[in-house]
Amino acid sequence: MPIYHKLGRIPPKRHTQFRKPDDSLFFEQLFGTIGFDGMSSLLYHHRRPTMVTDIAESIDASPRIAVDKNIHSKKLLTFDVAPKGDYLEAREPLMVNSDLIIGVAAPQQSMRDYFYKNASADELLFVHRGSGTLRTLVGNIPFEYGDYLVIPRGMIYQIEFDTTDNRLLYVESFTPIYTPKKYRNWFGQLLEHSPYCERDYKLPQDLETHDETGDFLLKIKKQGMLHHLHYQAHPFDVVGWDGYNYPYGFSIHNFEPITGRVHQPPPVHETFETSAFVVCSFCPRLYDYHPQAIPAPYNHSNIDSDEMLYYVDGDFMSRTGVAPGNISLHPAGIPHGPHPGTYEKSIGQKETLELAVMIDTFRPLMLTENAMRIDDRQYYKSWIE
Numbered sequence: 001m002p003i004y005h006k007l008g009r010i011p012p013k014r015h016t017q018f019r020k021p022d023d024s025l026f027f028e029q030l031f032g033t034i035g036f037d038g039m040s041s042l043l044y045h046h047r048r049p050t051m052v053t054d055i056a057e058s059i060d061a062s063p064r065i066a067v068d069k070n071i072h073s074k075k076l077l078t079f080d081v082a083p084k085g086d087y088l089e090a091r092e093p094l095m096v097n098s099d100l101i102i103g104v105a106a107p108q109q110s111m112r113d114y115f116y117k118n119a120s121a122d123e124l125l126f127v128h129r130g131s132g133t134l135r136t137l138v139g140n141i142p143f144e145y146g147d148y149l150v151i152p153r154g155m156i157y158q159i160e161f162d163t164t165d166n167r168l169l170y171v172e173s174f175t176p177i178y179t180p181k182k183y184r185n186w187f188g189q190l191l192e193h194s195p196y197c198e199r200d201y202k203l204p205q206d207l208e209t210h211d212e213t214g215d216f217l218l219k220i221k222k223q224g225m226l227h228h229l230h231y232q233a234h235p236f237d238v239v240g241w242d243g244y245n246y247p248y249g250f251s252i253h254n255f256e257p258i259t260g261r262v263h264q265p266p267p268v269h270e271t272f273e274t275s276a277f278v279v280c281s282f283c284p285r286l287y288d289y290h291p292q293a294i295p296a297p298y299n300h301s302n303i304d305s306d307e308m309l310y311y312v313d314g315d316f317m318s319r320t321g322v323a324p325g326n327i328s329l330h331p332a333g334i335p336h337g338p339h340p341g342t343y344e345k346s347i348g349q350k351e352t353l354e355l356a357v358m359i360d361t362f363r364p365l366m367l368t369e370n371a372m373r374i375d376d377r378q379y380y381k382s383w384i385e
């Protein structure tokens with residue numbers, strides 16, 4: 001996150017003595033990414049963040065692959081995924097490759113008896129249903145319908161829901177998730193032609209500082225394993241921090257669509273990017289205004305990227321038979337395009353109310369056993385006239 005942010009109390013000079021009222025020292029931690037080259041924050045803990053008391057079980061949480069070389073266009077009915085109590089157990093990976101895991105979850109309970117961090121991946125959550133608070137060691141972020149939450153790797157967090165009816169789309173990215181480079185100046189500030197700006201971000205607030213000792217379970221996801229480590233100090237014991245490495249939120253409803261006289265290509269919807277995939281937001285917008293314009297997209301050959309679309313709300317203009325919570329996957333190697341009738345029907349229309357999240361990956365996606373359980377199996381034939 002290329003904005004400097006700070007919460008709580010920090011010493012005036014980094015790497016210098018910072019003392020408590022009883023004259024004992026706070027413990028400084030540099031929390032960085034990409035070695036010492038990426039974004040980092042300096043955290044000040046009440047106690048050492050290294051006080052492991054026990055390393056208990058390690059569970060294999062890696063996705064089970066059902067189809068590793070896919071050529072089928074797919075429709076997955078993610079609302080058929082049954083709700084589950086626990087946040088981590090509720091997460092169902094659907095599509096994976098060596099760069100990311102894409103999944104959905106319908107967790108019913110807040111995380112209370114453990115803490116969690118993903119040590120291997122940045123996480124991107126999209127909130128389709130539900131609201132609550134993302135609680136982290138660097139502050140809290142309230143979330144609601146339509147919010148993206150970007151959680152950098154290593155960030156210890158708990159998630160608290162207001163109700164039991166929650167639906168999330170999630171991504172675990174093994175390379176850092178950034179804002180699109182084309183929208184940033186040389187210093188990192190978002191430019192005037194960016195579809196959103198710094199004011200739209202939800203930055204961490206209300207830093208919780210728990211100066212407590214006891215037995216605190218931290219579940220750490222690393223290399224597909226879920227390790228259970230017990231710590232002596234409360235993980236949220238930070239008294240203050242500053243820097244650039246922290247989670248943030250962004251509402252899809254604050255994405256300002258870029259429109260034109262003729263059909264604009266998917267890159268105008270780009271919201272986040274990594275070196276391995278992009279995330280795009282398709283939001284309600286006015287249609288193309290050339291008098292002869294065809295607002296529906298042309299057929300296109302994503303010959304070298306897989307295209308996954310998660311339908312959130314509204315009537316998706318180029319598709320028939322898709323509903324909120326559906327995922328379509330159009331694999332690399334074959335063209336795809338509007339469904340019969342939608343191309344013609346779009347002519348003369350003034351606006352679309354569609355809301356969807358698209359993820360285009362540069363390497364092919366494999367399908368998991370979880371995905372095959374919610375596969376409609378017929379979608380690839382849905383363009384036949």
Ligand SMILES: [Fe+2]
Pocket residue numbers: 300307330336
């Ligand atoms: Fe497409």
